[in-house]
Amino acid sequence: MKITVNDEAQDVSATTLAGLIDELGYAGARIATALNGHFVPKTAREQARLDMGARVEIVAPMQGG
Amino acid sequence: MAALFYGQELSSALMLGTAQYPSPEILRDAVLAARPGVLTVSLRRESAGERAGQAFWSIVQELGVPVLPNTAGCHTVKEAVTTAHMAREVFGTDWIKLEVIGELDTLQPDVFGLVEAARILTEEGFKVFPYTTEDLVVAERLLAVGCEVLMPWGAPIGSGKGLNNLFGLRAMRAHFPSVPLVVDAGIGVPSHAAQALELGYDAVLINTAVAKAGDPVHMAQAFGLAVQAGMLARMADPMEERDMAAPSTPVAGKAFLG
Numbered sequence: 042m043k044i045t046v047n048d049e050a051q052d053v054s055a056t057t058l059a060g061l062i063d064e065l066g067y068a069g070a071r072i073a074t075a076l077n078g079h080f081v082p083k084t085a086r087e088q089a090r091l092d093m094g095a096r097v098e099i100v101a102p103m104q105g106g
Numbered sequence: 107m108a109a110l111f112y113g114q115e116l117s118s119a120l121m122l123g124t125a126q127y128p129s130p131e132i133l134r135d136a137v138l139a140a141r142p143g144v145l146t147v148s149l150r151r152e153s154a155g156e157r158a159g160q161a162f163w164s165i166v167q168e169l170g171v172p173v174l175p176n177t178a179g180c181h182t183v184k185e186a187v188t189t190a191h192m193a194r195e196v197f198g199t200d201w202i203k204l205e206v207i208g209e210l211d212t213l214q215p216d217v218f219g220l221v222e223a224a225r226i227l228t229e230e231g232f233k234v235f236p237y238t239t240e241d242l243v244v245a246e247r248l249l250a251v252g253c254e255v256l257m258p259w260g261a262p263i264g265s266g267k268g269l270n271n272l273f274g275l276r277a278m279r280a281h282f283p284s285v286p287l288v289v290d291a292g293i294g295v296p297s298h299a300a301q302a303l304e305l306g307y308d309a310v311l312i313n314t315a316v317a318k319a320g321d322p323v324h325m326a327q328a329f330g331l332a333v334q335a336g337m338l339a340r341m342a343d344p345m346e347e348r349d350m351a352a353p354s355t356p357v358a359g360k361a362f363l364g
Contacts, residue, residue, distance in 0.1 A: 047151040071163055072152055073192035078184070080191040098151065100192055101159025102166070104133070105148025105176045106123030106263070106313030 044095040058089035072101045109286040109308035111255055112233040116143030119333040123313025130165055132322050137169050140326035145171045148178050149193055176203040186223045203235045213263040217244040228252030237290050240274035242281055256285055261292025264314045268298035279306040296332030303336025
């Protein structure tokens with residue numbers, strides 16, 4: 042299924058956000074996720090279904106001022 | 107008496123940003139030299155391969171300084187609110203330095219969006235540190251929607267120009283005697299930081315002035331000392347300024363040599 046992750050096109054087999062996190066190798070990382078512009082807490086990733094064209098954002102700690 | 111930020115006393119009046127340092131080692135050494143009360147941090151897209159964010163986070167955890175995540179780079183209420191939610195989950199804190207940027211040349215806050223985002227986030231349990239201007243009407247609105255701290259700019263972010271509007275900053279201090287106030291943005295050298303504390307501000311937030319100094323570690327130490335000096339001076343009740351000279355050496359008993 043074609044979706045975009047952090048603005049890059051990806052072809053993935055996962056059908057949920059939780060599955061996508063595992064598939065892309067983020068398991069165990071300190072990250073937060075958004076699906077189609079909406080924040081999805083960690084506890085809701087199993088229920089967050091990915092549809093064709095879904096826009097996923099995966100962010101992590103970064104230096105800031 | 108040190109101010110309480112949402113009930114929490116900080117170990118130093120210096121809030122230090124973590125961006126733009128020449129290397130992670132220099133960032134770590136600068137933090138150890140400055141001993142800030144808070145470190146500001148942010149969120150960015152993570153690549154699974156590089157894991158840059160995870161490496162950065164382990165440095166911050168090692169330093170053991172409380173973190174204040176920001177919403178830097180957000181230009182809309184929706185972006186800022188969503189970023190705040192993500193930051194709360196990633197950093198495990200409900201503190202958020204709220205930036206809603208309205209203008210690119212000055213990185214001036216969009217104060218209308220700021221008040222709206224602050225309202226939403228406060229309702230959702232966040233403890234909002236709003237990056238604002240010295241405008242008293244905006245400040246009143248921010249307090250009305252639940253902010254308990256105000257962070258007016260000294261000058262545009264990264265400009266190093268110091269306290270551009272002393273009158274406005276003094277007026278803000280006088281108008282809100284019991285609200286914790288932080289000068290955020292625009293500070294260039296340690297004397298600016300000391301000046302903010304002498305004016306009665308409770309803390310300063312600095313990033314570029316340290317990170318972009320030729321020697322960030324010594325500059326960090328200098329800022330740490332400057333906020334201590336400024337805080338001591340404030341508690342010591344500075345003398346009144348006057349227009350005419352007044353001799354400091356007693357004139358009584360001076361020998362007549364004319």
